[in-house]
Amino acid sequence: MAQDAARQTAAQPTTTPQTVDPATPRSLLELDGIGVRLGGRQVLGDVTFTIRKGEFTGLIGPNGAGKTTLLRVILGLQQASAGRVLVDGEPRQAAHQASIGYVPQKLVIDPDMPLRARDVVSLGLDGQRLGFGFPSRQRRELIDKTLADVGADNYAGARVGELSGGEQQRVLIAHALISRPRLLLLDEPLANLDLKSEQEIVALLGKLAREHEIAVLLSAHDMNPLLGVMDRIVYVANGRVATGSTDEVVTSEGLTRLYGHHVDVVRVHNRVLVVAGE
Amino acid sequence: MHYLFEPGLFASGPVRTALLVGAVVAVTSGIIGVFTVIRGQSFAGHSLADVATTGGSGAFLVGLNQFWGFLAAGVAAAGLMEAIGVQRRRGRDVATGVVLGAALGMAALFLYLDTQQTSTTGASFTVLFGSMFVISPDSVPALVASGVVAVVTVAVLARVLLLTSLSSDLARARGVNVRLVGAVYLIALAVSVSLSAVAIGAVLSTALLIGPSATALRLTKSPIRAMAASAVTGLAATWLGIVLAYDSYYWPPHGHGWPVSFFVVALVLAGYLLSYARKPRRLVPRSPHEGAECSPA
Numbered sequence: 124m125a126q127d128a129a130r131q132t133a134a135q136p137t138t139t140p141q142t143v144d145p146a147t148p149r150s151l152l153e154l155d156g157i158g159v160r161l162g163g164r165q166v167l168g169d170v171t172f173t174i175r176k177g178e179f180t181g182l183i184g185p186n187g188a189g190k191t192t193l194l195r196v197i198l199g200l201q202q203a204s205a206g207r208v209l210v211d212g213e214p215r216q217a218a219h220q221a222s223i224g225y226v227p228q229k230l231v232i233d234p235d236m237p238l239r240a241r242d243v244v245s246l247g248l249d250g251q252r253l254g255f256g257f258p259s260r261q262r263r264e265l266i267d268k269t270l271a272d273v274g275a276d277n278y279a280g281a282r283v284g285e286l287s288g289g290e291q292q293r294v295l296i297a298h299a300l301i302s303r304p305r306l307l308l309l310d311e312p313l314a315n316l317d318l319k320s321e322q323e324i325v326a327l328l329g330k331l332a333r334e335h336e337i338a339v340l341l342s343a344h345d346m347n348p349l350l351g352v353m354d355r356i357v358y359v360a361n362g363r364v365a366t367g368s369t370d371e372v373v374t375s376e377g378l379t380r381l382y383g384h385h386v387d388v389v390r391v392h393n394r395v396l397v398v399a400g401e
Numbered sequence: 402m403h404y405l406f407e408p409g410l411f412a413s414g415p416v417r418t419a420l421l422v423g424a425v426v427a428v429t430s431g432i433i434g435v436f437t438v439i440r441g442q443s444f445a446g447h448s449l450a451d452v453a454t455t456g457g458s459g460a461f462l463v464g465l466n467q468f469w470g471f472l473a474a475g476v477a478a479a480g481l482m483e484a485i486g487v488q489r490r491r492g493r494d495v496a497t498g499v500v501l502g503a504a505l506g507m508a509a510l511f512l513y514l515d516t517q518q519t520s521t522t523g524a525s526f527t528v529l530f531g532s533m534f535v536i537s538p539d540s541v542p543a544l545v546a547s548g549v550v551a552v553v554t555v556a557v558l559a560r561v562l563l564l565t566s567l568s569s570d571l572a573r574a575r576g577v578n579v580r581l582v583g584a585v586y587l588i589a590l591a592v593s594v595s596l597s598a599v600a601i602g603a604v605l606s607t608a609l610l611i612g613p614s615a616t617a618l619r620l621t622k623s624p625i626r627a628m629a630a631s632a633v634t635g636l637a638a639t640w641l642g643i644v645l646a647y648d649s650y651y652w653p654p655h656g657h658g659w660p661v662s663f664f665v666v667a668l669v670l671a672g673y674l675l676s677y678a679r680k681p682r683r684l685v686p687r688s689p690h691e692g693a694e695c696s697p698a
Contacts, residue, residue, distance in 0.1 A: 198574045217576055225574045235618045236439055236566065237627035243567065250564035251575040253557050282622050298571075 151176050151211065151338050152197065152306055158205035159192055165362060166192055170206070172357050172366040176305065177336035179329060183346045184359030190342040191228060193359065194308050197340075198225055210306075224299030224337075228310040232291065234284040240294045241266050241279045247298035269301045270294075273327060289320025296327070300337075307331065309341045313348055321348050328352065346373070347394050373397070418541060419533045419643050419661070425548040426600040427609065427635035432628045433555050433593040434614030434635075436586065439566045445482060445587065447607040448497045449594045452478040452504040454603040456595075457528040458511035462518075466540050467528060471598045472547070475591035478504065483584045531602035533643060533661040544596060551592040558582060563624055600639070601662040609635055612669035619676040638668035 150173035157170040167189045174180055182190050195201035197208055199215060208215040210222065224247075232238075238246075244266050249256055256262070270276045275293040278286060283294055292312050299307055309328070313321050329352035332339045343349060346356065346369070356372050358365045360381045365372045372378075373395055375388045385400030437446045456474025457467040478500055485496035508528075515524035527535070536544075555562070561582050565572040569579050590610075597606035617631035642664035649659040 195570075198570075200570060200573055220574070220576055223574075225571060227568050227570045230568050232567070233439070237435065237618055237621060237624045238563065238567065239622050242563075242623055246560065246564045246567065250560050250567075251572065251577050252560060255556060255559060280622070 153209040156206035157203045160204040168362050170364050174338050176338055177332055178354045179332040179339045179352050180355045181346055181349045181353040182342040182357045186344055188359040190359055191310055194310050221302055222305045224304035224307045226295045226299050226309040226312055229314055232284040236284045238283050239280050240283050243283050243294050244269055244297045244301055247301040269297045273297045289316050292324055306338045311342055313343055415534045418536050418538055422536055422544050423600055423639040423643055424636055425545050426596045427639040428632045429548040429551050429593045430597050430609040431613045431632035431635035432552055433590055434610040435627050435631050436562050438614045443611050446590055446610050448501045449475045449478055449591050450603050450606040451501055453595055453598045454528055455504040455508040457603055458508050458515055461515045461524045462511055468540055468599045471595035475595045476588055479587040479591040483587050529602050529604045530660055531600055531662045533600055547592050548596055551589045554589045601665050605662050605666055608666045608669050612673055616673045616676045634672050638665050642668055
């Protein structure tokens with residue numbers, strides 16, 4: 124199935140957001156004027172952007188800018204004080220949980236936790252349900268396939284707490300993927316990874332967006348690892364966002380407006396540095 | 402040593418009751434204890450056991466079976482800890498400490514009053530260190546039923562508890578009422594602790610809750626196997642403890658059996674220490690070309 128998808132993608136090499144699926148012009152996810160107050164402080168204000176099917180969006184901004192808060196609003200874990208979250212054009216509700224996969228910020232998993240990689244993926248299928256999940260061949264095959272999709276089949280039987288950071292990320296991505304979401308939210312999945320794992324995870328997520336047409340919304344404080352795969356950037360700073368292509372958003376003028384103080388954007392060897400000015 | 406499987410052992414009514422109740426207690430504690438350890442609630446479990454002392458000694462004072470005292474105090478304390486614990490980050494530890502202190506103060510009073518009544522000589526010992534051989538056969542159905550209810554509750558919640566242990570945000574994002582699940586689990590834990598308080602005593606019940614689970618978690622990888630191994634380890638320690646305690650009537654000093662609780666706890670500890678004898682697990686099986694599979698095509 125993955126190979127078929129790969130062939131189709133090869134036949135249509137251009138995947139700009141507008142041409143992803145002309146039959147459904149509706150956005151998959153739409154944030155409309157979201158504002159969040161935490162402890163009386165305005166953390167985010169007037170956040171508006173849309174995500175379409177199969178689109179890779181980077182949620183970029185400095186630490187503490189409100190990236191995690193924004194993801195929590197989309198997931199329904201945090202109440203917004205203003206605005207609406209729309210899924211398929213309708214206000215977000217409990218029934219939409221199945222269409223959104225979530226990989227939380229770096230989990231600390233004790234090595235003694237009695238969960239193998241495959242158990243974690245199994246919990247992604249129906250971990251929210253009551254009762255025991257009875258093992259079946261169908262279930263086992265689905266878990267094996269999902270682990271293979273993310274390249275984690277080598278350590279399917281290992282305890283998840285004993286895996287490296289990059290390996291755990293793959294397992295958690297498989298956990299999020301097995302329920303076949305159309306949107307994958309990842310909170311700082313590249314934090315604390317070595318360079319090689321970082322590149323592998325980005326390549327994997329880019330592949331999922333292209334081949335499986337899963338929209339990816341990924342938060343990161345550094346945009347550079349994502350420059351090759353991002354269709355769009357949502358830059359968060361100073362409680363506000365700017366969205367568009369990287370070239371549109373990441374400019375000295377644009378970010379200076381967003382931050383509210385002078386910043387310089389420097390491009391060196393296809394990498395972008397955002398530096399505070401005087 | 403010819404007394405080990407002496408014929409009188411299994412013919413004795415109290416021994417048969419002890420073996421039955423011991424089995425229920427060991428299996429309940431073993432299964433529930435796995436979640437206590439992975440949820441990091443060992444302190445809460447021990448506190449519930451200590452608070453149960455208050456209920457047990459109070460029950461003695463009014464002439465009730467101490468199990469009902471253990472159960473009432475344990476469940477009440479679980480509810481109180483849950484109610485106070487969520488308000489602040491360190492609320493649970495603080496609330497547990499405060500509730501624990503107050504409850505133990507009352508236990509001191511009740512135990513003192515118990516010793517003033519000639520009819521309840523040995524009350525302190527029974528409450529604190531268990532009464533495996535003097536369990537009233539009338540109370541057996543209630544003990545078995547409580548164990549079954551606690552185990553079934555935790556089995557129904559098993560997947561949700563595991564998901565919550567992995568990440569409470571993940572569970573919440575999928576619509577799990579994490580607080581409700583935590584409260585129900587804490588009550589099941591209180592029931593389990595009350596049961597083991599009857600068997601090996603309020604003070605020692607943590608041993609049966611945490612010891613077999615900790616041993617099982619060192620030896621197994623999957624949740625089902627951890628629960629099974631924990632139940633079997635607890636069962637083995639309990640049954641062997643009962644047999645050894647029965648035999649100890651013939652050990653010096655003659656005519657004075659050693660407490661069952663001592664044997665059970667000693668065997669649990671021995672099992673845990675033995676689990677270290679196993680050579681460390683190979684951390685992760687890695688294939689030589691790991692990473693090659695996922696490079697972009």
